[in-house]
Amino acid sequence: MASFHLGSQSDIQIIDFKPFLDGSNKTEVAKAILDSFKETGFVYLVNHGVPQNKIDGMFEWSKRFFAQPVETKKLAPHPPIGTHHRGYSHIGMESVSQHVYDPNEQKKLRAKSGGDMKESFECGREDDKIQPNIWLPEGVLPGFQEACLDFFWLCREVVMDILRALEVGFDLTEGYLTKFHTQTDNQLRLLHYPSVPTESLEKDEIVRISAHSDYGSITLLFQDDIGGLEIEDPKKPGSFKPATPVPGSMIVNAGDCMARWSNDIIRSTVHRVRAPPNLQTKDGMTPERYSIPYFCSSNFDDVVDCLPGTFSDEKPKKYEPISGGEYFMKRLATAY
Numbered sequence: 001m002a003s004f005h006l007g008s009q010s011d012i013q014i015i016d017f018k019p020f021l022d023g024s025n026k027t028e029v030a031k032a033i034l035d036s037f038k039e040t041g042f043v044y045l046v047n048h049g050v051p052q053n054k055i056d057g058m059f060e061w062s063k064r065f066f067a068q069p070v071e072t073k074k075l076a077p078h079p080p081i082g083t084h085h086r087g088y089s090h091i092g093m094e095s096v097s098q099h100v101y102d103p104n105e106q107k108k109l110r111a112k113s114g115g116d117m118k119e120s121f122e123c124g125r126e127d128d129k130i131q132p133n134i135w136l137p138e139g140v141l142p143g144f145q146e147a148c149l150d151f152f153w154l155c156r157e158v159v160m161d162i163l164r165a166l167e168v169g170f171d172l173t174e175g176y177l178t179k180f181h182t183q184t185d186n187q188l189r190l191l192h193y194p195s196v197p198t199e200s201l202e203k204d205e206i207v208r209i210s211a212h213s214d215y216g217s218i219t220l221l222f223q224d225d226i227g228g229l230e231i232e233d234p235k236k237p238g239s240f241k242p243a244t245p246v247p248g249s250m251i252v253n254a255g256d257c258m259a260r261w262s263n264d265i266i267r268s269t270v271h272r273v274r275a276p277p278n279l280q281t282k283d284g285m286t287p288e289r290y291s292i293p294y295f296c297s298s299n300f301d302d303v304v305d306c307l308p309g310t311f312s313d314e315k316p317k318k319y320e321p322i323s324g325g326e327y328f329m330k331r332l333a334t335a336y
């Protein structure tokens with residue numbers, strides 16, 4: 001096994017990103033990341049470039065934010081529509097689904113589950129005119145906004161490095177992918193899943209986040225050590241495998257736009273959060289869980305077509321070119 005290849009977890013490869021970042025072995029690391037994306041749509045990266053103290057700090061801020069009374073959190077209210085995806089969403093407000101666009105069907109799904117058993121806070125770049133940030137009023141939880149923005153831009157560096165790795169993996173010219181991501185139409189999300197009875201999670205009476213694929217280019221995911229994230233087994237559609245937390249790592253997964261541009265060479269794999277496996281508790285409760293996803297999207301205005309090398313006469317393009325914004329907004333609109 002190559003020294004940067006640290007093992008695997010449910011067929012998701014665990015890769016040391018350092019040899020790519022320091023230039024000592026760019027090609028092989030890039031190919032290994034691409035291979036994991038092709039096989040499972042997911043990869044674990046260690047030495048990814050986000051310092052551990054910054055990750056710990058962001059989780060601390062997230063805990064501090066969600067520990068506020070709900071009236072305080074609602075001072076930064078997520079608008080009632082999904083397409084302005086910023087601010088605080090209370091428990092049950094969002095109901096993530098997979099390609100359900102009919103409003104009646106959406107209503108039925110929501111009535112069944114009561115919405116996702118999670119609360120969240122979303123933010124993006126400060127100068128976004130389409131989805132302006134929604135912060136707590138000044139003086140409430142001072143430092144929170146700065147911490148979110150600091151982490152937002154740190155994650156931005158990492159997604160650009162991963163896009164550079166995919167350029168190498170696909171033998172594209174340098175800058176081919178990053179040039180579609182210059183506007184930073186990205187989103188940082190803080191998630192808190194409260195403690196719930198394990199039996200209700202197992203019976204699907206309570207849903208933490210239901211099965212969905214992500215919409216954009218790539219997602220980074222930082223999770224605590226509780227577990228429960230599951231990904232659909234590409235070899236057995238409909239059955240799921242745990243994406244167990246790996247200490248010191250972050251999870252990276254490809255979104256629908258990346259799958260489209262790669263003509264489905266890369267998978268955008270359906271995932272969900274359920275009861276963690278083998279959890280033993282005396283009180284029958286699944287502990288609360290915190291996670292921090294970072295969604296990277298292509299420039300909302302730029303139209304992206306299938307990447308060179310991913311199509312041929314024998315394997316024609318499966319998708320029309322689409323702008324990141326068009327696809328993203330269509331999916332976002334269904335969640336609220």
Ligand SMILES: O=C(O)CCC(=O)C(=O)O
Nearest residue numbers: 191209223229273291293
């Ligand atoms: O909380 C997690 O581990 C996953 C969250 C997720 O999939 C999402 O927000 O899109």
Ligand SMILES: [Fe+2]
Nearest residue numbers: 212213214271
């Ligand atoms: Fe997701």
